[in-house]
Amino acid sequence: MEVSNRFIVIKDHIEEAPKESHFNLKTESLSLSVVSGSDDVIVRNLYISIDPYQINRMKSNSSSQKAINFAVPITPNQAIDGVAVGKVVACGSGKFEKDDVVVGLFTWAEYSLVKEASIINKLDNFEFPLTYRLGVLGFTGLSAYAGFFELCKPKKGEKVFVSAASGSVGCLAAQYAKLFGCYVVGSAGSQKKVEVLKDKLGLDDAFNYKEETDLKSALKRYFPEGIDIYFDNVGGDMLEAAVDNMNSFGRVAVCGVISEYTDAGKRAAPDMLNVVYKRLNIRGFLAADFLNIFADFVSHTSDLLRSGKLLNLEDLSYGVDNIPSSFIGLFNGDNIGKKIVKLAEDE
Amino acid sequence: MEVSNRFIVIKDHIEEAPKESHFNLKTESLSLSVVSGSDDVIVRNLYISIDPYQINRMKSNSSSQKAINFAVPITPNQAIDGVAVGKVVACGSGKFEKDDVVVGLFTWAEYSLVKEASIINKLDNFEFPLTYRLGVLGFTGLSAYAGFFELCKPKKGEKVFVSAASGSVGCLAAQYAKLFGCYVVGSAGSQKKVEVLKDKLGLDDAFNYKEETDLKSALKRYFPEGIDIYFDNVGGDMLEAAVDNMNSFGRVAVCGVISEYTDAGKRAAPDMLNVVYKRLNIRGFLAADFLNIFADFVSHTSDLLRSGKLLNLEDLSYGVDNIPSSFIGLFNGDNIGKKIVKLAEDE
Known part of the structure; x- marks a missing residue:
């Protein structure tokens, strides 16, 4: 059996903020059968994770990308890989059965043909959506x-600032901090998001950074006693302002630098004198380095979800043709919580 | 008995690179006797440590200074405190005897009147100069x-870059790294210093940063396999260039930021995308936080000095009236090794 498979490509490398004209929706004819004994797996994608870091893979050249093997540059006019959940259609080796639900590195497409050697995990007895x-x-x-x-090594009562706190990672970091017993303030880019942070997530306070003319003063207002931990998702001016407001032995976990992803001119120039005198620790990280605590993380987080203490914010769009706009929206602050594109029904 | 005591003051706060006109040599009449039972100690200074960080205490206002109690701003027209070695002239409490050799926080002066409650330690059986x-x-x-x-947690064979490697701290950090079994390259500001680094200290390589038009390319040339550890004494452009050349999981120990002490415009704007993707750890520190390892440090370092493996580079000037020029010289790169002003003979 053959299907017409629709998938998304970039026309060329992208060096600026992404826009619709950078992307193409392509169609290919795909056979849904595989050679028995082969390493091929065909997956029908159900949900695709939409993540800002992919923009860095779309650039033509970057020392960052070269440094790490799992941020392989995306090739124009070829299928874009990304984390997704799907259902097995066919599997050459028999390791997976038809209709097994799997998570792995699939493609921005309706169907993905992947090699079993890729990271594919079966989702057994998954109790959540x-x-x-x-x-x-x-x-x-x-x-x-x-x-x-792991990076911030928090103590109860410490003062925590989370930027892009309504984003996919930020809204969870802020909630972990709050549930742990910290004083937590988040920043976001709209009044609606600020309300979500205060009313839904129960942060101690939140502010709209777009309404602040001086981020350094703003943070001083929200943290009169200084910041102990800054969970940084944005970089740029906000990082500078946070460093100015950090307490001695403060920790900055640099998770993302979204303000710099699409505009290299917006680099943060933190006051290194503060870094020395206040003995600040600024550290970048990637989740992939912490697979050793994945089981603990899932166990702890599942408990918090079951008890209703942790709120999961998701922002769904539908259909392969909406992948580009969903991705573009990340850089315009369109989403609240995790951005996901749904491609097909679970059943 | 009374003496005429000469001491150095700043005329006003200093916001730029220090120069002679910022300083005054003052004279006071000082009684060399103390009230018995009082907390007073009079010390005749022998050697005064000249350190770049003092410039930050001479500024009128700095959030960095306010953040920490041991970087108390220096008041214009009053004696400037600094670490020194001296000989006790008189001690009210009897805790120290006349002619005891002591190290402590004294003043940029011939004689210092200090309180015993200050940090004064007797130098007993000190086998070195x-x-x-x-x-x-x-x-x-x-x-x-x-x-x-402690900060860099080095492994043998790692690639280490030290800036201002002929400076007081740099020349020791570079030697520790070399003796530990790392590959070490240092930067300095003159050909003479570069020769000292290569020929006297035995570094694997060294370069004159003033002869490089592109520091990023220069570091790429000296570290074709990347930098694992950067011991930063300068900040600014060099920090940016180092971050670009760091390997994954690289560590930056920020010891000093001399390029930024006298010119706030020269701030480093490191590529935070590199910080994230390469999981860099940039950490400021002060020696005062590591008193818990002071004994280990002295023991280990004394062994290295006795065996001749560690070379101690000192740069001496003489007389209280030469303190300002010695201090100013730090910012012009005049010194090789530790800058000290000798005020009187040991005997």
């Missing part, structure tokens, strides 16, 4: 969990 | 030792 595996119980959640607990 | 207690076996050495071993 499948989308959770892409967000709160996936790498997004692990980023928040590892960044906050 | 007294100047060593201000440099290689004092806070200077501890900065190099703690910064390299």
Whole structure:
């Protein structure tokens, strides 16, 4: 059996903020059968995770990308890989059965033909909605969990600032911090998001950074006693302002630098004199380095979800043709919580 | 008995690179006797440590200074405190005897009247020249030792870059790294210093940063396999270039930011995308936080000095009236090794 498979490509490398004209929706004819004994797996994608870091893979050249093997540059006009949940259609080796629900590195497409050697994991007895595996119980959640607990080594009562706190990772980092017993303030880019942070997530306070003319003063207002931990998702001016307001022995976990992803001119120039005198620790990290605590993370987070203490915010769009706009929206602050595109029904 | 005591003051706060006109040599009449039973100690200064960080205490206002109690701003027209070695002239409490050799926070002066409650330690059975207690076996050495071993957690064979490697801390950090079994390259500001680094200290390589038009390319040339550890004494452009050349999981120990002490415009804007993707750890520190390892540091370093493996570089000037020029010279790169002003003979 053959299907017409629709998938998304970039036309060329992208060096600026992404826009619709950078992407193409292509169609290919795909056979849904595989050679028996082969390593091929065909997956019908159900949910695709939409993540800002992919923009860095779309650039033509970057020393960052070259440094690490798992941020392989995306090739124009070829299928874009990304984390997704799908259902097995056919599997050459017999390792997976038809209709097995799997999570792995698939493509921005309706169907993905992948090699079994790729990272594919069967989702057995998953008690939560499948989308959770892409967000709160996936790498997004692990980023928040590892960044906050492993890098920041928080103490109860410490003052925590989270930027992009309504974003996929930020909203979880902020909640972990609050549940742990910290004083937590988040920043976001709209009044609606600020309300979500205060009313739904129960942060101690939140502010709209777009309404602040001086971020340094703003943070001083929200943290009169200074910041102990800064969970950084944005970089740029906000990082500078946070460093100015950090307490001695403060920790900055650099999870993302979204303000710099699409505009290299917006680099942060933190006051290094503060870094020395206040003995600050600024540390970048990737969730992939913390697979050793994945089981702990899932166990702890599942408990918090079951008890209703942790709120999972998701932002769903539908259909392969909406993948580009969903991705573009990340850089315009369109989403609240984890951005996911749904491609087909679970059943 | 009374003496005429000469001491150095700043005329006003200093916001730029220091120059002679910022300083005054003052004279006061000082009684060399103390009230019996009082907390007063009079010390005749022998050697004074000249350190770049003092410029930050001379500024009128700085959030950095306010953040920490041991970087108390220096008041214009009053005696400037600094670490020194001296000989006790008189002690009210009897805790110290006349002619005891002591190290402590004294003043940029011939004589210092201090309170016993200040940090004064008697130098008993000190087997090395007294100047060593201000440099290689004092806070200077501890900065190099703690910064390299405690913050950078080196592994043998790792690639280490030290900036201002002919400076007081840099020349020790570079030697610790070399003796530990790392590949070490240092930067300095003259051909003469580069020769010292290569020929006297035995670094694997060294370069004159003033002869490089592109620091990023220069570091790429000296570290074709990347930098694992950067011991940063300068900040600014060099920090940016180092971050670009760091390997994954690289560590940056920020010991000093001399390029930014006198010119706030020269701030480093490191590529935070590199910080995230390469999981870099950038950490500021002060030697004072590592008093818990002071004994280990002294023991280990004394062994290295006795065996001749560690070379102690000192740069001496003479007389209280030469303190300002010695201090100013730090910012012009005049010194090789630890800058000390000798005020009187040991005997």
